[in-house]
Amino acid sequence: MSRIEAPRDEVTGNLLDRLRAGLPPEAVLSDPDVTASYANDMASFCASGAPAVVVLPRTVEQVQHVMRIATELRVPVVPQGARTGLSGAANASDGCIVLSLTKMDRILEINPVDRVAVVEPGVVNATLSRAVNEQGLYYPPDPSSWEMCTIGGNIGTASGGLCCVKYGVTAEYVLGLDVVLADGRLMSTGRRTAKGVAGYDLTRLFVGSEGSLGIIVRAVLALKPMPPRQLVLAAEFASAADACDAVCRIMAGGHVPSLLELMDRTTVKAVNDLAHMGLPESTEALLLAAFDTPDPAADLAAVGALCEAAGATEVVPADDVAESELLLKARRLSLTALEAVKGTSMIDDVCVPRSRLGELLEGVERIAEKHRLTIGVCAHAGDGNTHPTVCFDAQDPDESRRARESFDEIMALGLELGGTITGEHGVGILKKEWLAREIGPVGVEMQRAVKQVFDPLGLLNPGKLF
Incomplete structure (x- = not known):
């Protein structure tokens, strides 16, 4: 005899009643027009479903x-932050509870002695950065979306940013977490001490887990002393290969820039078209190097000489902080500008060894020609993390098909060069197939086993990662 299930409306009604019993009225959103606005993040080619309800808790007890x-009701839960992600990791599934953590946005503590900040997951990255700056401290991870993205989302995707070449990625700053598990229990991981090796490192396990193991409700983050204001150098190159050669010379020379970023000709033009910034469109590649050392001018001079040795056609160090900030603004606008080229973009996130960066850029150029597409590349060149961005018209089925094929070919190229399919954006829905290719069947089996321990019913962010 088949199991008789209650009608969907009856199930949803029961869910709403049960949720409202422990939440304030304004925390439970059930209007379909409103819930639909929470259905997806910023990724292309990622399916999303219709959530049954959106919940906006303000306390740990409400999350529990x-x-x-x-x-109890066997309803899937999709955690969300600001939905600035680029892999579909925050996309809703049909009938799910969307658990939006944006209202949990308090900075609970900034401690200059311990050099830690304690925050809720909905704190915006830029808000935290400015708050700690006021106390002479520095929180380095700075994704391009830092004015919008949340710390919880940064932790969930193990995000990076422009400063990673010197200061590292989000994972290196997460000391401890409070996590609500799938069954509602609260677990604390990690520490707030400078050292500590007690037990398995469960904190690192949650970093990059994309909401599939538990709900992060509090984070203890490491801080650094505020460095001097950085100065930036811009170097123009007649080829991307020369620019990548300069990157290799800089890193092999033992220099530690606070950022080392690359924009190809397509990206430079897109930024100029969007913001009229007067960047040099005659260049094939623009390399930005910055130092926040006590004597940045001397460091820029040394790096400038290496750029010239690699074939730079012009090297221009910024005269002051204001000019430096203008150059960094151009780099931060890159992805937005490329999206404006055709109205839609697919942003890849392939990271390769620095020594093979030139091969990746040359390969991307071949793939663009093959598929008759505009593909711009901006990159955190100092750590080999590239963002080839496929520009296409989403209303054109043939162009959309070619865009997806080119995206896959770029990921395949990254693996062929000894790299990874994602350096900082995560797997989500977009790269599930490619994660399996990268880590292999045994790796997938072990990751699924970990998921089973923390989420035996498979309720947390189902359909993501694998």
Whole structure:
């Protein structure tokens, strides 16, 4: 005899009643027109479903209530932050609870002695950065979306940013977490001490887990002393290969720039078209190098000489902080500008060894020619993390098909060069197939086993990663 299920409306009604019993009225959104606006993040080619309800908790206890009800009623839960992600990791599934953590946005503590900040997951990256700056401290991770993205989302995707070449990625700054598990229990991981090796490193396990293991409700983050204001150098090159040669010379020379960023000709033109910044469009590649050392001018001079040795056609060090900030603004606008080229873009996130960066850029150029597409590349060149961005018209089925094929070919090229399919954007829905290719069947089996331990019913962010 087949199992008789209650009608969908009856199930949803029961879910809403149970949620409202432990949440304030304004925290439960059920209007379909409103919930639909929470259905997806910023990724292209990623399916999303219709959530049954959107919940906006303000306390840990409210998150626990949601997870207990979800477990009892067997309803999937999709955690969300600001939905600035680029892999579909925050996309809703049909009938799910979207658990938006944006209202949990308090900075609970900034401690200059311990050099830590304690924050809720909905704190915006830029808000935290400015708050710690006021106390002479520095939180380095700075994704391009730092004015919008949340710390919880940064932790969930193990995000990076422009400063990674010197200061590292988000994972290196997460000391401890409070996590609500799938069944509603609260678990604390890690520490707030400078050292500590007690037990398995469960904190690192949650960093990059994309909401598939638990709901992060509090984070202890490491801070650094505020460095001097950085100065930036811009170097123009007649080829991307020469620019990549300069990157190799800089890193082999033992220099430690605070950022080392690359923009190809297509990206430079796109930024100029969008913001009229007067960047040199005659160049094939523009390399930006910065130092926040006590004597940045001397460091820029040394790096400038290496750029000239690699074939730079012009090297221009910024005269002051204002000019430096203008150059960094141009780099931060890159992805937005490329999206404006055709109205839609697919932003890849392939990271390769620095020594093979030139091969990746040459390969991307061949792929663009093959598929008759505009593909711009901006890159965190100092750590080999590139963002080839495929520009296409989403209303053109043939162009959309070619865009997806080129995206896959770029990921395949990255693996062929000894790299990874994602350096900082995560897997989500977009790269599930490619994660399996990168880590292999045994790797997938082990990751699924870990997921089973933390989420035996498979309720947390189903359909993501693998």
